[in-house]
Every structure is written in structure tokens, then in C-alpha cells.
Amino acid sequence: MGGNSYAHPFLVAEINYDGLLGFDFLKSHRCTVDVHSSVLRLPPESNVCGEGPNYPETRVDLETRKVKVRVVEDVLVQPGHEMILPVQPEESSRQSMIVEPISTFVQKHNLMVCKVIIDGTSERSPLRVMNLGSESKLIRKGTVAAEAEPIVDVWNAETAKLKREPDLVASVASTSADIPISPHLGPMIKGCRNKLSVDQLTEVKKLLSEYDDVFSKSNTDIGKTGVVKHRIETGNQNPIKQSLRRAPMHL
Structure with a gap:
């Protein structure tokens, strides 16, 4: 909220009625709801993220229109x-x-x-x-x-911490960059960048690097396996043999 992250337990439920949720959170952090302006205010002394009492007041616009x-x-x-x-x-x-x-x-x-x-x-x-x-x-x-x-993007506590500590971001990014990744696995990594935290992305790179050889490099590199065998049950029926037929010219 307001560019900051707040850790708080919650339950997910299907509720079909309009109402004010999270009252325990609002009360514990001394929040103020301005109904007229559709604004939620968190006082600087709430210190919910550990920034200290000098951190400016957080203002969140509550007004949304469908x-x-x-x-x-x-x-x-x-x-x-x-x-x-x-x-x-x-x-x-x-x-x-x-x-x-x-x-x-x-x-x-x-x-x-x-x-x-x-x-x-x-x-x-x-x-x-x-x-x-x-x-x-x-x-x-x-x-x-x-x-x-x-809707607004929600930053988890880990990402918010990295956002406030650029040196830590550079350190983690450097560690992630040191992991060798084959070119054919590049699209997988690219698709994960916006969905995973920095630490999670590093773990994914380690996993892909370790099992690099099990991923196909092209459509002709699927490979084969002898681990599983397929058997078609035909009962007591004898094999069927048919003579070749010439295909019609119009086909």
C-alpha cells in the first residue's frame, strides 16, 4: 500500500456483499479511513515496515470504479x-x-x-x-x-527489502548472473523474471543448469525412452493382413 509492504495474516473467502475487510489490521496500525475522499491513511509512527518514526505518512487511494x-x-x-x-x-x-x-x-x-x-x-x-x-x-x-x-501490484516483504537496499540487489543479481544457462533455456528464464523473486529466480537457474541435458533443443531433438513400454491388447483376434491398394488419382 502506498509503495510499502505490510506483513499481516489473512483469510481468503468468497464474499458477495460489500463491506470493510481487514478491520483488525486497520485497528492495530491506527489507520484512518477518510470515506469522503476515499483515502486510507497510515500514520508514520505506526512503523509497520520498520522505517522509523520519520517515515512520511502513507496515503492510499481507495476509490475504484468498475x-x-x-x-x-x-x-x-x-x-x-x-x-x-x-x-x-x-x-x-x-x-x-x-x-x-x-x-x-x-x-x-x-x-x-x-x-x-x-x-x-x-x-x-x-x-x-x-x-x-x-x-x-x-x-x-x-x-x-x-x-x-x-488493480495494483503487490510487493512481498522480500522484494520490498531489496527495493530499499540497492547493494543487496546488485549482490543477488551478480550471483544469479554467474550461473551458466544454455541458450535453449533462455525463454524459460525470461518467462519467470516478472513472476519470481530474485532468490527464487536464482534457484530456478540452478535447477535448469543442473538438468540442462533433459530439455530438448529443437522440435527434432525430442529423443526416446525405454523406461515405459506400450502394449495394445487385442484379445484372441488374429493379426490382419491386407493387400496394397492403388490410391485414386484425384486424391
Whole structure:
């Protein structure tokens, strides 16, 4: 909150009613909720992150506004099948956005809709749905399928500590850079950079480096194994032998 990290235990629950959560946290750290301005204030003397009493007051904007998410092209969802709906929020955002289904869309089309986090600047985003009924469902272009609201990135305590200690960041980065990684494993590392902490990324590099030889380098380098054998049971049927047939010219 406000660029700072606060360690506090919490429970995750499906709650369908608006309410003020985390009251024990607010009380223990003497927070102030300004309802009129939609602002949460944490006093500098709360010292929840160990910065000391001279750390400035933390101010968090509580106001969020949901926007409608519309389907951008016609999509036919077959019964019992999953599909990806191309969708777009009515208003873009510089932040990531969480997309949640609306009950009217779910009930009307008898679909299961997944919650998803999307890039707020993207013109088209994927929304996964599943047809639970026995009839095909045609989702028309422009249909409001969900609602979206901006979210903020959450820094864990370890990352926040590294952010305040540049020397430690350089030290860990240097250690990670010393681990040799083959070129064909580069895309795996690249895909992990934004999802793992520095220490976790270092452990992944160690693991990939240790088992480098078990990863294929191309589509023609899959290899083979004799550990598992496949057997097709045909019962008491004799083998079938058929003569060759000439393929028709038009094929």
C-alpha cells in the first residue's frame, strides 16, 4: 500500500456483499479511513515496515470504479466446450485490471466464466468461458460479459527489502548472473523474471543448469525412452493382413 509492504495474516473467502475487510489490521496500525475522499491513511509512527518514526505518512487511494467488458466479435460456444472470448473494457487503464463475470450474463447463457487479470492497455484480451448446457450459445459482438477494475501490484516483504537496499540487489543479481544457462533455456528464464523473486529466480537457474541435458533443443531433438513400454491388447483376434491398394488419382 502506498509503495510499502505490510506483513499481516489473512483469510481468503468468497464474499458477495460489500463491506470493510481487514478491520483488525486497520485497528492495530491506527489507520484512518477518510470515506469522503476515499483515502486510507497510515500514520508514520505506526512503523509497520520498520522505517522509523520519520517515515512520511502513507496515503492510499481507495476509490475504484468498475467498467463494463464487452465481447469484440461473434463467438459460438458449443455445448460442453470451453472457448476464449475476445473482450475489451469500455475504458482502458495504465494498470492491470481484474475481470469478473456478471450474474446476468452467466444466467442468461448458462456459461461458466473464469476470473482473469488483463493488461489494461490492450485492445483485445482473452476471457475463458465454458458452456454448461446442452445447446450451442452464440455470444454476439458488443455483449457485456463481465466487469473490470484496476488493480495494483503487490510487493512481498522480500522484494520490498531489496527495493530499499540497492547493494543487496546488485549482490543477488551478480550471483544469479554467474550461473551458466544454455541458450535453449533462455525463454524459460525470461518467462519467470516478472513472476519470481530474485532468490527464487536464482534457484530456478540452478535447477535448469543442473538438468540442462533433459530439455530438448529443437522440435527434432525430442529423443526416446525405454523406461515405459506400450502394449495394445487385442484379445484372441488374429493379426490382419491386407493387400496394397492403388490410391485414386484425384486424391
